[in-house]
């Protein structure tokens with residue numbers, strides 16, 4: 555299991571899709587905040603999902619999730635996945651990406667890297683523990699993100715050119 559990257563730009567500049575659920579019923583959305591590291595001696599991935607996202611329900615209801623990264627040519631698809639909601643429409647179709655069954659979770663055919671994660675922790679961020687300017691900027695109208703930490707089960711590198 556190996557993944558070499560500049561972690562400080564990986565989410566921020568490249569973006570990712572976080573996806574949870576089964577082939578029959580799953581949802582994914584774009585993220586640009588997240589982490590990768592070590593917790594309790596395990597390799598972990600951290601993502602932050604606001605309760606108002608449709609994906610939030612899937613993150614809570616499923617034991618596994620994937621975080622997947624894409625070549626630059628898929629930037630438009632990631633914009634679509636980060637603007638529309640699976641609650642209202644088939645946004646995969648709109649984005650032109652194809653789901654792939656990993657058994658425990660779902661990723662997309664276009665991904666160059668998919669990290670399969672087993673959820674091991676979840677906690678809501680609390681505004682009284684944040685810098686005030688962060689609360690002003692991000693949480694005046696919407697409830698704070700829930701942090702999900704997943705233990706890395708598998709890293710799949712595909713579609714590499």
Ligand SMILES: Cc1cc2nc3c(=O)[nH]c(=O)nc-3n(C[C@H](O)[C@H](O)[C@H](O)COP(=O)(O)O)c2cc1C
Nearest residue numbers: 584585586587603604607608609636637638639640
């Ligand atoms: C570049 C980008 C990064 C985003 N990062 C996050 C994030 O880290 N956490 C989050 O909750 N929403 C994030 N969003 C917003 C969701 O992707 C967006 O609200 C999406 O439409 C939710 O889809 P859903 O309702 O189908 O889950 C981001 C959007 C974009 C375009």
